[in-house]
Amino acid sequence: MQHFISPVLWQFLIHWLTNFAIFPPEASTIAPYADALYFFLVFISIVGLAAVALLVVTFSIRYRKEVSPHATQIEGSTLLEATWTIIPLILFMISFVWGALLYFRIYSPPPNAMNIYVVGKQWMWKIEHPGGQHEINALHIPIDQPVQLTMISQDVFHSFSIPAFRVKREVIPGRYNTVWFEATKPGVYHLFCTQYCGTLHSQMIGWVYAMTPQDYQAWAAGSTSGNSLAQNGERLFASLGCNSCHNSTPNAHGPNLGKVYGSRVQLTNGQFITVDGAFLRDTILNPTLHEVAGFAPIMPTYQGQVSEEGLIDLVEYIKRLDSQYRIEQTIENSAQQPVQTGTSPSGTSAPELAPGMVKQ
Amino acid sequence: MSTIVSLPDQSTARLPKVSYLNKEYGLKSWLLTGDHKRIAMLYLISITFFFFIGGAMAALIRMELLTPPSDLLAADTYNKVFTAHGLIMVFFFLVPSVPATIGNFLIPIMVGAKDLAFPKINLLSWYLYIAAGTLMICVLTFGGVDTGWTFTTPLSTHYLNTNVVSAGLAVFIAGFSSIFTGLNFIVTIHRMRAPGMTWFRLPLFVWSHYAASILMVLGTPVLAITLVLVVLERTIGIGVFDPTKGGDPLLFQHLFWFYSHPAVYIMILPGMGVISEVISTFSRKRVFGYTAVAFSSVAIAVFGFFVWAHHMFIMGISNYSALVFSLLTMLVAVPSAIKIFNWSATLYKGSITFETPMLYAFGFLGLFTIGGLTGVFLGTLGMDIHLTETYFIVAHFHFVMVGGMLMAFLAGVHFWWPKMTGRMYPESVSKLAAVITFVGFVLTFFPQFVLGYLGMPRRYAAYPPEFQVLNVFSSAGATVLGVGYLLPMLYLTWSLKYGKIAGPNPWQATGLEWQIQSPPLTENFEETPIVTHEAYDYEWLESRKGSEVPTVG
Numbered sequence: 049m050q051h052f053i054s055p056v057l058w059q060f061l062i063h064w065l066t067n068f069a070i071f072p073p074e075a076s077t078i079a080p081y082a083d084a085l086y087f088f089l090v091f092i093s094i095v096g097l098a099a100v101a102l103l104v105v106t107f108s109i110r111y112r113k114e115v116s117p118h119a120t121q122i123e124g125s126t127l128l129e130a131t132w133t134i135i136p137l138i139l140f141m142i143s144f145v146w147g148a149l150l151y152f153r154i155y156s157p158p159p160n161a162m163n164i165y166v167v168g169k170q171w172m173w174k175i176e177h178p179g180g181q182h183e184i185n186a187l188h189i190p191i192d193q194p195v196q197l198t199m200i201s202q203d204v205f206h207s208f209s210i211p212a213f214r215v216k217r218e219v220i221p222g223r224y225n226t227v228w229f230e231a232t233k234p235g236v237y238h239l240f241c242t243q244y245c246g247t248l249h250s251q252m253i254g255w256v257y258a259m260t261p262q263d264y265q266a267w268a269a270g271s272t273s274g275n276s277l278a279q280n281g282e283r284l285f286a287s288l289g290c291n292s293c294h295n296s297t298p299n300a301h302g303p304n305l306g307k308v309y310g311s312r313v314q315l316t317n318g319q320f321i322t323v324d325g326a327f328l329r330d331t332i333l334n335p336t337l338h339e340v341a342g343f344a345p346i347m348p349t350y351q352g353q354v355s356e357e358g359l360i361d362l363v364e365y366i367k368r369l370d371s372q373y374r375i376e377q378t379i380e381n382s383a384q385q386p387v388q389t390g391t392s393p394s395g396t397s398a399p400e401l402a403p404g405m406v407k408q
Numbered sequence: 409m410s411t412i413v414s415l416p417d418q419s420t421a422r423l424p425k426v427s428y429l430n431k432e433y434g435l436k437s438w439l440l441t442g443d444h445k446r447i448a449m450l451y452l453i454s455i456t457f458f459f460f461i462g463g464a465m466a467a468l469i470r471m472e473l474l475t476p477p478s479d480l481l482a483a484d485t486y487n488k489v490f491t492a493h494g495l496i497m498v499f500f501f502l503v504p505s506v507p508a509t510i511g512n513f514l515i516p517i518m519v520g521a522k523d524l525a526f527p528k529i530n531l532l533s534w535y536l537y538i539a540a541g542t543l544m545i546c547v548l549t550f551g552g553v554d555t556g557w558t559f560t561t562p563l564s565t566h567y568l569n570t571n572v573v574s575a576g577l578a579v580f581i582a583g584f585s586s587i588f589t590g591l592n593f594i595v596t597i598h599r600m601r602a603p604g605m606t607w608f609r610l611p612l613f614v615w616s617h618y619a620a621s622i623l624m625v626l627g628t629p630v631l632a633i634t635l636v637l638v639v640l641e642r643t644i645g646i647g648v649f650d651p652t653k654g655g656d657p658l659l660f661q662h663l664f665w666f667y668s669h670p671a672v673y674i675m676i677l678p679g680m681g682v683i684s685e686v687i688s689t690f691s692r693k694r695v696f697g698y699t700a701v702a703f704s705s706v707a708i709a710v711f712g713f714f715v716w717a718h719h720m721f722i723m724g725i726s727n728y729s730a731l732v733f734s735l736l737t738m739l740v741a742v743p744s745a746i747k748i749f750n751w752s753a754t755l756y757k758g759s760i761t762f763e764t765p766m767l768y769a770f771g772f773l774g775l776f777t778i779g780g781l782t783g784v785f786l787g788t789l790g791m792d793i794h795l796t797e798t799y800f801i802v803a804h805f806h807f808v809m810v811g812g813m814l815m816a817f818l819a820g821v822h823f824w825w826p827k828m829t830g831r832m833y834p835e836s837v838s839k840l841a842a843v844i845t846f847v848g849f850v851l852t853f854f855p856q857f858v859l860g861y862l863g864m865p866r867r868y869a870a871y872p873p874e875f876q877v878l879n880v881f882s883s884a885g886a887t888v889l890g891v892g893y894l895l896p897m898l899y900l901t902w903s904l905k906y907g908k909i910a911g912p913n914p915w916q917a918t919g920l921e922w923q924i925q926s927p928p929l930t931e932n933f934e935e936t937p938i939v940t941h942e943a944y945d946y947e948w949l950e951s952r953k954g955s956e957v958p959t960v961g
Contacts, residue, residue: 068877072862085791086861093781096745100752100777104770107755108762111691113412119946120757124697124750132749133742140738143788148731150790155727170567204563205657207722207797211863214794218723220658221562222651225724238872242797242865244556246567247484250868334654351652 075237075258076213077230078154083214085146092139154215157228161194165277165360168199168206168219171248173239176357178364180272180279185254187239188271189231190264196228198325202356207243210256218243224326231258281365284358288350302347303340309367314341325363332359412690412761413914415832421909423830427927442527443930447534448513449828451504452821454534456897458500458541463893465493470852470886473879478869486869487554488570494557495575499582500541502809503671506678507624508537508589510820511617513828515593517921517928518611520602520937525595526588533588540582547571547578556867558668559634561649561660565641573642576635583628583635586674590624593617602920604939608702611919611943612695615702616681619709623670623677627713631667634660658723665716673712675809676776677705679816680747683769686819687751689917690766691758694944697750704743711740721792730789737787744780748773763915764835767842768819775811775849779804782857800860806853818845818896825900826914830927831907837899845892851885918949 074080110116164187165176175183189195199208199219208227209216212235217227241252259267285291293302303313309328312320316339321327330337332354335347354362415421428445438446468489472480481489512530516523524530547553553575555564564572597610597618638660640646647653649660688695695701717725717733751773760766782804786792795801825833855878864875871879913922920937921928941948 064877064880067874069862069874070858082790082794085788086785086794089781089785089788089791092784093778096781097774097777100748100773103749103752104755104773107752107758108760108770111755111758112760112762116757116759119692119759121694121947122696122757123694124700128753129697129700129746129750133746136745137738137742140741140784140787143784143791144734144738147788147790147792148734151721151730151734151793152727154790154793204567205560209797209863209865211794211798216722216793216797220724222657223724238863240863240865244487244558244560244563244867246563247487247554249487250478250483250865250870253872 072211075231075233075235077232079214081150085150089143157196158194161196161228163196163198166197166199166208167356168201170203170246171252173254176277176360178277179268180274180276181268182273188257188259188267190261191231191234191258194228194230196226198224198226200224200356204245205243206241206245209240209242210237212237216242234258234260277361277364278368281361284361285365303343305366305369307370315339316341328363328366329359411763412916414916415908415914416911418908423909424925428930429927431930442531444516444524444530445513447530448509450534451508451512455501455504458496462493462496462501465489469493470883474883476871476873476876483869484554488552490867491554491556492548498557499579502675502813503586505817506682506820507617507620510824511678514921515596515614515617517932518614518919519597519600520605520920521596521600522931524592525600526592529588530592533585536581536585540578543574543578547575559638561638561657564638573639576639580632580635583632586624587628590621593621602937602939609939609943612684612701613681616677616705619705620674620677622709623674627667627670630663634663661720661723665719669716670712673708675813679813682816682820683751683772686765686769686823687754688944689915690763691755691760692946693754693758696753700746701750704746707743711736715740718787721789722796734787734789741784748777764838764842765819765823767839768815771846772812772815775807779807779812795860797865798860799856799864799866802866803853803856803860811849826910827921827926829904830910831903832910833903833907834899841892841895844888848885848888848892852882852889855881918944918946
């Protein structure tokens with residue numbers, strides 16, 4: 049071959065052809081399931097294409113005009129047509145069921161997943177770890193530990209994609225979307241924004257660092273900003289004056305927020321709703337959207353006053369308010385040290401932090 | 409390889425003295441014509457113009473993607489170029505391609521009518537298309553637009569300072585052009601069929617246009633409403649899609665895809681009609697299972713309206729609605745599979761020849777099968793999560809739209825070229841062009857499936873270096889593909905003057921359009937024909953041997 053084409057080009061081709069991948073790395077618990085489905089779909093595609101190609105080529109040879117000068121008219125055949133309706137239908141139904149199972153697996157986080165927040169903006173990914181580590185266009189995670197990302201955009205649609213984990217989810221303004229994965233192999237993997245988001249869409253990329261739990265602990269200890277998200281949220285809670293109503297006294301104007309996260313509350317329209325991050329975010333920005341039964345709709349909107357990061361801090365704070373003692377502490381603290389003080393002494397009484405989280 | 413071309417003796421061959429082409433002369437006689445054939449020709453010229461603009465944009469995209477960094481085009485220029493490529497190719501080429509040109513020319517003749525039901529609306533439709541097209545060219549010339557062809561909010565409403573409003577307006581106007589074409593077809597097919605032309609004697613080309621017309625008339629208004637909302641949101645901030653004003657950005661996705669998914673069937677169904685005609689003619693056989701093929705077009709049109717949310721599986725719609733839309737997506741794949749197998753079975757016991765339109769039709773069968781089956785990958789919920797928004801989508805869409813629709817369009821243009829112009833295209837060079845197109849196409853778009861599974865996102869001006877090899881293959885293929893498209897442009901233009909005279913029925917085909925002179929008279933038929941035979945009745949054709957079609961009076 050070398051004799052026929054230029055040696056430079058030949059070297060170039062050899063170098064290239066031996067240096068490109070056909071499959072992305074399998075680095076999460078989901079990846080093997082996704083690849084299995086992919087191979088099944090590739091297989092039925094090859095079978096389907098081969099069937100069509102075989103029919104067309106065989107008939108083109110056997111019934112070309114030289115061999116078959118006169119066509120025999122055939123109206124059709126219900127049996128044959130039923131066959132090639134039902135066989136594809138069965139194959140498509142298998143892939144439907146298989147795909148649905150995988151979809152539910154990918155989009156149903158396990159209860160023990162550690163939560164990390166992601167805020168997308170033109171054109172960067174801001175990652176907020178509850179322990180107070182803040183990253184841009186990088187995500188450090190431990191392997192062998194389910195990780196759930198709670199994601200929101202502060203401007204346009206983005207999409208958070210890690211091909212090596214086979215997961216992806218749209219990150220949209222105005223609502224939390226979540227995705228989870230469990231990395232299996234330490235390594236550095238691509239992180240892409242896959243939804244076109246404006247001029248520098250192709251720069252909205254980063255790296256996922258999957259680390260062994262020991263390495264991750266070391267990284268987390270060395271990278272914390274000093275304040276956990278909940279601590280930031282606590283200060284914000286006080287500075288916005290939330291505790292003037294949400295102070296859990298008997299004649300408080302607002303609902304008691306202790307242990308509210310994860311509970312079911314009744315709304316004025318009689319509906320019950322489970323309190324989660326999205327619910328808390330909605331009620332802060334748009335209090336009349338869900339009016340909790342037993343309280344007058346007097347809460348003002350905080351739309352435009354709190355950034356998405358601030359909302360995450362508040363959610364994270366309220367999430368961890370799981371004792372009455374804690375909220376009383378908060379009120380005392382905020383009375384003692386009004387706005388913008390340093391770390392709260394109540395941090396010592398904070399509930400036990402999730403594994404991997406670091407507090408100062 | 410033998411052919412069925414039976415051209416008249418060339419020494420005595422003459423073009424008919426009077427035809428729609430020479431009945432009247434002068435620019436005015438074209439620009440104010442009510443004749444569906446002349447309007448079809450106007451459309452053919454205009455969509456070819458837009459095709460080559462869109463193609464030039466594609467060439468720029470592929471050149472930029474030859475290397476990983478965005479070095480040839482800056483990121484915002486690249487974004488404008490792919491937006492221009494998408495807008496022009498979708499709204500100014502693919503949607504009108506077969507229906508407004510070949511369909512416009514043939515639907516009245518195939519049903520045995522003198523013209524479409526509303527000739528003036530037909531002309532208006534072309535003027536709207538030209539107005540929209542001119543506006544779009546202005547938009548692109550004066551600054552461009554970088555929303556992507558999908559106009560995604562809130563990017564389009566709040567975050568870009570390019571010509572979003574005027575681009576939206578251009579698409580809005582083009583939409584009405586499409587609605588009028590669809591309306592004209594529906595009324596014509598319902599009301600103007602010749603005596604004896606029952607629904608089940610209609611050529612499948614007419615059935616598929618009927619199905620596409622329903623989609624045009626019912627779907628396009630939703631796109632129009634959506635674009636108006638985008639424009640209002642952008643100009644006066646009404647807040648339908650803006651979450652800070654209580655709007656829902658996902659609502660835009662629902663509304664947009666409610667049109668834009670059926671739109672892909674608007675694009676592909678007329679192409680399927682072409683394939684039915686071509687395969688039947690060159691295998692000398694009635695299409696296998698005529699009824700199944702006819703109803704599968706209607707089934708695609710009906711199911712096509714209920715699958716839009718499969719574009720939104722990762723956007724946070726409820727898991728249960730995702731289930732329903734995935735299931736419906738699987739069901740819409742079945743009629744397409746039926747068509748493919750019925751076309752293949754049509755070849756069985758035929759007497760097959762391999763003229764250029766047949767080669768394009770074979771290309772369609774292969775590429776559309778791949779395009780359709782990769783659609784099943786994307787309809788499969790768990791797989792879609794990994795594949796959506798990557799080059800896999802780009803490859804799938806181009807396999808269906810370029811591999812499918814453009815192959816069908818070229819098959820149709822070659823097949824009916826003798827009817828439209830009275831002259832033959834040069835056979836050998838056009839066969840070469842068909843093969844070049846096929847090879848170039850596969851080389852361009854097949855590597856993109858692999859890129860997609862590797863995770864390369866679409867709409868990236870710059871990409872990580874490990875994706876370069878496959879991108880180079882793709883760009884190399886695009887060059888070949890470009891040659892494949894330039895060739896027909898050249899030799900078809902050449903054939904207008906130098907092509908052999910075709911005579912009325914060079915393919916010995918059965919459709920009513922082949923029983924009249926080429927090019928046809930302005931009023932198509934001297935007298936209204938009476939249809940006494942089924943579609944694709946080759947025995948009837950042999951038995952009549954040169955005698956005229958029976959006519960009324």
